[in-house]
Amino acid sequence: MALPSPFPEVATLRREHADIRFVDILLADLCAVPRGKRVTVEELEQVYRGGFLLPGSMFGLDVLGGTIQQTRLGFDEGDADRACWPVADTLVPVPWLDQAVAQLQTSMLEPDGRPFFGDPRHVLASVLQRFAALQLTPVIAVELEFYFLDRARTVTGRIQPPLLPLTQRREYRTQINSMADLNQYSAVLADIDTACRAQRIPAGTSLPEYGPGQFEVNLQHSSDALRACDEAIRFKRLVRGVAARHGLEATFMPKPYADMAGSGAHLHVSLLDAAGRNIFESQAATGNEALRHAIGGLATSMADFMLVFAPTINSYRRYRTESYVPLNPSWAVNNRGVALRIPVSSPENRRIEHRVAGADANPYLLTAAVLAGMYHGLTQRLDPGPPLVGNAYREGITTLPITWPEAAMAFEHSALVREYFGEAFQQLFVTTRRGEFHAFESQVSTLEYEWYVATS
Numbered sequence: 001m002a003l004p005s006p007f008p009e010v011a012t013l014r015r016e017h018a019d020i021r022f023v024d025i026l027l028a029d030l031c032a033v034p035r036g037k038r039v040t041v042e043e044l045e046q047v048y049r050g051g052f053l054l055p056g057s058m059f060g061l062d063v064l065g066g067t068i069q070q071t072r073l074g075f076d077e078g079d080a081d082r083a084c085w086p087v088a089d090t091l092v093p094v095p096w097l098d099q100a101v102a103q104l105q106t107s108m109l110e111p112d113g114r115p116f117f118g119d120p121r122h123v124l125a126s127v128l129q130r131f132a133a134l135q136l137t138p139v140i141a142v143e144l145e146f147y148f149l150d151r152a153r154t155v156t157g158r159i160q161p162p163l164l165p166l167t168q169r170r171e172y173r174t175q176i177n178s179m180a181d182l183n184q185y186s187a188v189l190a191d192i193d194t195a196c197r198a199q200r201i202p203a204g205t206s207l208p209e210y211g212p213g214q215f216e217v218n219l220q221h222s223s224d225a226l227r228a229c230d231e232a233i234r235f236k237r238l239v240r241g242v243a244a245r246h247g248l249e250a251t252f253m254p255k256p257y258a259d260m261a262g263s264g265a266h267l268h269v270s271l272l273d274a275a276g277r278n279i280f281e282s283q284a285a286t287g288n289e290a291l292r293h294a295i296g297g298l299a300t301s302m303a304d305f306m307l308v309f310a311p312t313i314n315s316y317r318r319y320r321t322e323s324y325v326p327l328n329p330s331w332a333v334n335n336r337g338v339a340l341r342i343p344v345s346s347p348e349n350r351r352i353e354h355r356v357a358g359a360d361a362n363p364y365l366l367t368a369a370v371l372a373g374m375y376h377g378l379t380q381r382l383d384p385g386p387p388l389v390g391n392a393y394r395e396g397i398t399t400l401p402i403t404w405p406e407a408a409m410a411f412e413h414s415a416l417v418r419e420y421f422g423e424a425f426q427q428l429f430v431t432t433r434r435g436e437f438h439a440f441e442s443q444v445s446t447l448e449y450e451w452y453v454a455t456s
Helices: 008-016 041-048 120-133 179-184 186-198 225-245 289-301 313-318 363-380 404-412 415-421 423-441 446-452
Strands: 022-028 034-040 053-055 081-086 101-108 137-150 203-208 214-219 248-251 265-272 331-333 340-342 352-354
Touching: 008 041, 022 041, 022 225, 034 041, 034 053, 041 101, 101 225, 120 137, 120 225, 120 363, 120 415, 137 225, 137 363, 179 186, 179 203, 186 203, 186 225, 214 225, 225 248, 225 363, 265 363, 289 340, 289 352, 289 363, 313 404, 313 423, 363 415, 404 423, 415 423
Parallel strands: 022 101, 331 340
Antiparallel strands: 022 034, 053 081, 081 101, 137 214, 137 248, 137 265, 203 214, 265 352, 340 352
């Protein structure tokens, strides 16, 4: 008989899931891609003792997993290993796999125990420390949009909507909040909900979005921002895994179809004081002074952090007029065309909805950037100006950097990014993003052949 484990989470797993044989040890990289290794359950205690090692170059990768050597985390340091320590309360079963598998999220530390500068989870933790010093606790909720796709591509190699499970028709129309669409996907959505419960992910409302096979799932609000982002990382892996069990592919790609709606990551944020009161509480729909200062900081910092909100080349294809994607740092009450929306709510639930980021944004970095902007606005008492009324796209003014090179330049030279994220992380992130951009730009696309072979 095996001796009881000295680690409570391991003991609980063995007691409640005696069939578990393997554990996927996960580390989310800069692009929020889970990377890691599969170990046996017998090796799990060694992971909890700090015996799980991965190279620091895990945070110097492009989205395809290639090391960007300019980060100096590859050959320049001999691809050196560092210990990855378990994140509390993330040891959970993986119900969509046939094998008896669990998973565990980790975070990387330096050999002397300091946080590794390249790990986005530590970036968020450092921003949260600033709020703790003010005796304020952020409360966040993440909304994630995604598409179900057919696993087969078209004859030209493009993606396509799946055959609807009930009718076996392929639907290309857009139909917001369609209950018929919800019924078509009810089986896979039910399994996603079941898997969320097994993995302790507080998923709430599911709703069909504009695109064919597009859905949004709201994760419930939490006063533990790190935990909420851990759950968002788990959720994205879960959706892809459950979809595969149903013969589907799921993608959080921001703009999979040129002529259909993009997928975003909306963040709802409020702040609690030491007594647990929402400091944005107000009878006025436009909020109180604290809320307006927070919005002022978010508006001021938005361009600086655009590379976080839109980290890949595809991210920037979302930013189109009258597409429910903001083009400038506007704010308003109950208006989905602006960047910073004050949703309809009771006074005690007054909050800000940040609507800029694509679904490909790293949840830790997205939350860190939003909170950094709010902190900046609160401490500097910034004024956002009057709220927008009416059509947010009427004037056609674009003030955000909505191309990848512009966003990289703004991020790289931002004093705000340097202050809140640290200079080392600032340079690391922009170097990986720029390396990926250069690799993408070096390819010759099919469209270029179609346009230029016969005309040049």
